[in-house]
Amino acid sequence: MKEENTPKNKWSRIYRKKWFFPAVYLVVAALLVSGVVWYQNLDKSPEATKEPGDAATKGLHDQDAKPVLDQEENIQMPVAKDANAEIVTKFFDYDADEESQAAALVLYNSRYYQSKGIDLAAKDKKSFDVVASLSGTVQEVKEDPLLGNVVVMEHGNDVKTYYASLQDVAVKTGDNVKQGDKLGTAGSSLFGKENGTHVHFELSKSEQKVNPESYFNQPVSKLLANEAEGVSEQGDTDDKAAKDDQQGNADDQGKTEENSPDSSDDQANDQSDDQVDENSSDTEDGNAKDKDKETSKSDKEASKHAE
Numbered sequence: 001m002k003e004e005n006t007p008k009n010k011w012s013r014i015y016r017k018k019w020f021f022p023a024v025y026l027v028v029a030a031l032l033v034s035g036v037v038w039y040q041n042l043d044k045s046p047e048a049t050k051e052p053g054d055a056a057t058k059g060l061h062d063q064d065a066k067p068v069l070d071q072e073e074n075i076q077m078p079v080a081k082d083a084n085a086e087i088v089t090k091f092f093d094y095d096a097d098e099e100s101q102a103a104a105l106v107l108y109n110s111r112y113y114q115s116k117g118i119d120l121a122a123k124d125k126k127s128f129d130v131v132a133s134l135s136g137t138v139q140e141v142k143e144d145p146l147l148g149n150v151v152v153m154e155h156g157n158d159v160k161t162y163y164a165s166l167q168d169v170a171v172k173t174g175d176n177v178k179q180g181d182k183l184g185t186a187g188s189s190l191f192g193k194e195n196g197t198h199v200h201f202e203l204s205k206s207e208q209k210v211n212p213e214s215y216f217n218q219p220v221s222k223l224l225a226n227e228a229e230g231v232s233e234q235g236d237t238d239d240k241a242a243k244d245d246q247q248g249n250a251d252d253q254g255k256t257e258e259n260s261p262d263s264s265d266d267q268a269n270d271q272s273d274d275q276v277d278e279n280s281s282d283t284e285d286g287n288a289k290d291k292d293k294e295t296s297k298s299d300k301e302a303s304k305h306a307e
Helices: 007-015 020-040 098-102 220-306
Strands: 085-089 105-108 111-114 118-122 129-131 136-144 148-154 159-169 182-186 199-205 208-210
Touching: 118 182, 136 159, 148 182, 159 220, 199 220, 208 220
Parallel strands: none
Antiparallel strands: 085 118, 105 111, 118 199, 129 182, 136 148, 148 159, 159 182, 159 199, 199 208
16 A cells, blocks of 8 residues: 655654755845844934045035134224214324323323223214124223223233223123123223213233224234234344444443553553652762761861861
8 A cells, every 4th residue: 555645744844954054044144134223223224325526525504504714804983883983082193183182181080191091972872882893801890989880801812892981781701702792881981081971992912002003903913013013023132222222332332441541551651750769869879878977088088187
């Protein structure tokens, strides 16, 4: 009787094949490797297809672009454009004419003082907005009994601006302020009260006050260049003075050396005179002795004749 061709018999024949178990091992190993790879990449999102240049431009648009160098600002007047303000007190300049110097004097307590900045007031005598002349950081905000509210700003490279006689202040210490931002409003103060409602403005470089009118609508680089030129001129003046001193010392030394032979001659002449005086003294002493001898001899002869 023939065996029936059942599924069990078919699997038995497959099991007896030599390639069966190696094939099973390979399939299981492939499944395991696939599972491990799938698990490792489970939390990773698929990367988008990269186009040429993606590596070089990656991250450029992640944040706002910043310019390499900020555009250099021009120094502006510290008043709003609609303020219609004018300069009522000038900066005292020693090289200016008498009229300009007279316009740069401030009367306080029956005395005149030289202005270290300028005063600006509106033509209608009303208050107006005071704005930052340059972008920078508020270094100090204070209330002065003579100057009113004061704001001091620093702008880098030792450049500072000073705003006084403010009625109220709109900033505080440490604020970063852009050019044209409001700092406060113009007011009045005891020092310069004759100007009424005004703002007192000063510009300085390395703590040295300069005339703001000379730099309005000019870049900050002009102020820096002028300071460097001033330092250079001062250095040249010092060098020249040192050279003049050295030359004067050399001339004095030369004159001393020229006068030295004369001094030697005078000394020699003095020695000769002393020697002559000594010789004269010796001669006089000798003559006196000879005269004494002759006198003594005469006395002896007289004595003999008397005997």
